[in-house]
Amino acid sequence: MRTMKSMFRTSIFACAVAALLAPAMGAEWGSDFEAAKAQAKAENKAILMNFTGSDWCAHCRRIKYAVLDTPEFADYVADKYILVEVDLPRRIQLDAAVREQRQQLCREYGVSGFPTFLMLSPDGEVLDGFTGGHAEWTSMRMYLDNALTRRQQLKEARQQTGVARATALAAIYKEFPKRFEKAAAALRMEIAAHDPQDTTGLQQNATADAQMAALSTELAGYGRHDYQGKARVYDAYLAKAHPLNEERIMERKRAEVIFPCLNIMLLNAKTVQDILAAKEYVLKEAQTAYPAGTRAEMIRALEKQFENPEKMLENIRKKRR
Secondary structure, eight states: OOOHHHHHHHHHHHHHHHHHHSOOOOOOOBOOHHHHHHHHHHHTOEEEEEEEOTTTOHHHHHHIIIIITSHHHHHHHTTTEEEEEEEOOSSSOOOHHHHHHHHHHHHHTTOOSSSEEEEEOTTOOEEEEEESOOOSHHHHHHHHHHHHHHHHHHHHHTTSOHHHHHHHHHHHHTTSOGGGTGGGHHHHHHHHHTOTTOTTSHHHHHHHHHHHHHHHHHHTTSOTTOHHHHHHHHHHHHHTOOTTTHHHHHHHHIIIIIHHHHHHHHHTOOSHHHHHHHHHHHHHHHHHHSOHHHHHHHHHHHHHHTSOHHHHHHHHHHHHO
16 A cells, blocks of 8 residues: 555656646737737736747747747746737738738838837837847847836826927937837827927938938839939939938949949050049049038049059059959
């Protein structure tokens, strides 16, 4: 007959084995964004959105196993975040309406890469986020902590009024990751509403950024080596450049048009006259491709490079051998 002592030992052993075999309790992810916002408001929590491609994105799977499925992550988010997964698989057939809802969230928040994690307020306002790796808990926790801090900062800023409120909000906005500025459009509008004189300069920056975005869109219609077409676009934008954009447009024109053209001219040079033609081209372009404050200095530097065209041609010929 088994003694009470042996039965007790057996019971303890069975419990230990059961604990080892039982699946770990991970964090619970939902897929209904509106329900998540309602729950976050009710429980005074932030929202963590995971934009993922569960059956094709290697980085998504890596961060899931290395971070999202760990007890450390589950313990941390339990009383701080409501979790929402926005999954766009390629092999799994999704209902068309569900896929469209998830794609709309990607468009709304400017998400184009996977995985992307966004930390939001209960109203859906972006607090922080990142795209790509960070498959370590310590790295992800930094973003989660930052988002909670920013949520408190926004709350405190909104207790102020007028320009003081706009200034406090603008300081927070300027710390946002650049790639998520589109998702922070509502915050920009709020700042503008409290700062009609644009003392923060945010409206001016937004106007300048919009012009640079329009420039990029127009340039995308030209082939990689269509330097003449691109030059016309750059010149047109320089003629109407926002004050904050003049040097930015000049820099891009130098990098994407002038220096590539100059390199082609030099690489194909066969005579000294070809070298001189390249010199004439770059010096002419330099007149409008550098800010007034540095133009003379840069032109002198360019002239110095061409002070011995015969030697330049000799060096080019050596490189061709």
